Amino acid sequence: MSATLTATTGSDAVPAKRPDYKVTFGRVVRSEWAKFLSLRSTWITLAVAGLLLVGIGIMGAYRYDPTAMRGPSADAHDAVTIALRSTELAQLALGVLGVLATAGEYTTGLIRSTLAAVPKRLPVLAAKVLVYFGVVIVVATAGAFLSFLGGEPFLHGKAIALTLSSSGVLRCLFGAGLYLALIAVLGAALGMLVRSVAGGISLLVVLLMLLPVFLDILPSSWKPDVSPYLPGLEGGAGGSIIALHQESGTLSPGAGLAVLCAWVVVALAGAAYRLLRSDS
Numbered sequence: 001m002s003a004t005l006t007a008t009t010g011s012d013a014v015p016a017k018r019p020d021y022k023v024t025f026g027r028v029v030r031s032e033w034a035k036f037l038s039l040r041s042t043w044i045t046l047a048v049a050g051l052l053l054v055g056i057g058i059m060g061a062y063r064y065d066p067t068a069m070r071g072p073s074a075d076a077h078d079a080v081t082i083a084l085r086s087t088e089l090a091q092l093a094l095g096v097l098g099v100l101a102t103a104g105e106y107t108t109g110l111i112r113s114t115l116a117a118v119p120k121r122l123p124v125l126a127a128k129v130l131v132y133f134g135v136v137i138v139v140a141t142a143g144a145f146l147s148f149l150g151g152e153p154f155l156h157g158k159a160i161a162l163t164l165s166s167s168g169v170l171r172c173l174f175g176a177g178l179y180l181a182l183i184a185v186l187g188a189a190l191g192m193l194v195r196s197v198a199g200g201i202s203l204l205v206v207l208l209m210l211l212p213v214f215l216d217i218l219p220s221s222w223k224p225d226v227s228p229y230l231p232g233l234e235g236g237a238g239g240s241i242i243a244l245h246q247e248s249g250t251l252s253p254g255a256g257l258a259v260l261c262a263w264v265v266v267a268l269a270g271a272a273y274r275l276l277r278s279d280s
Contacts, residue, residue: 025123031114032127036135041100046139049093049180053143054150056086061151066158079155079162080172080244083148087176087242088233090143091183091208094136098187099200101128102271106195121275125192129185129268136184141177148173168244175241175253182264183208183238186231189267193274207263208232224249228256231263 036042060082102125105111118124148169155161162169186207191200212234215223228251230236240246240256251259 023118028118028123028127029130032131036131042097045093045097049090050139050143052086052090054146057083057147058150060085061154064155078160078244080169083151084144084176084242091180094180094184095187095204096201098132098184099191099197099204101132102188103191103195103197103200107197122272125272125275128188132184132188133181137177137181140180141174144173144176172242172244179238179241182260186264186267189271192271229259231260
């Protein structure tokens with residue numbers, strides 16, 4: 001009986017085998033999606049960007065006056081220009097969202113837990129990019145369409161009025177959503193590269209808004225050769241993507257998209273290199 005008791009006690013002492021949990025890309029994406037849902041700042045930033053896209057576009061259509069020499073009507077050549085006028089402001093909101101997605105974890109220290117759970121590191125960056133690109137392209141594209149459709153009744157019967165079936169309109173509206181989604185990815189890459197929210201936002205503002213200003217102080221012969229290859233909207237690759245009619249010296253929509261993607265890829269490559277080579 002003593003032998004039986006000893007054998008029973010020994011078998012009960014053996015711990016149950018724990019299930020083998022593997023780190024897969026799908027699980028990393030789900031964890032990043034959970035972070036996205038839990039952060040109030042992401043929802044606020046998305047809401048601000050959506051309101052800018054829709055509100056300013058509709059207000060611009062409402063206030064359109066073909067006789068005005070100043071204000072929102074001065075450079076409005078078509079309904080798409082009015083509908084997407086707020087893209088320049090929305091890009092900052094969505095670019096900041098990308099910066100917060102990556103640099104924010106370094107600021108709070110959460111990145112240590114993230115990289116401890118995903119030692120290979122690169123899936124973390126890829127998952128963040130996938131989640132934020134997917135969310136932003138849906139929100140931004142919806143905002144562009146709502147801005148155009150909401151302003152359409154106010155422009156009905158005017159020379160610049162267009163419909164969704166007009167040539168090039170769908171390309172511009174979908175292009176605006178794609179442009180803003182790529183800007184969010186660019187922000188995420190810059191945030192991971194510099195690991196600072198302030199630094200990432202500063203770099204983003206320089207690339208999108210200040211570089212065209214710097215070109216004005218350089219020799220005038222340089223601007224036509226450099227400006228089309230900048231990532232922003234003012235005479236740059238972004239402007240080529242969303243413009244219904246291409247101005248002289250600008251890139252085609254396809255070439256503009258290729259240039260913007262090149263900027264994003266370079267930023268992501270730098271972020272990936274630092275993520276692999278530097279400690280958190």
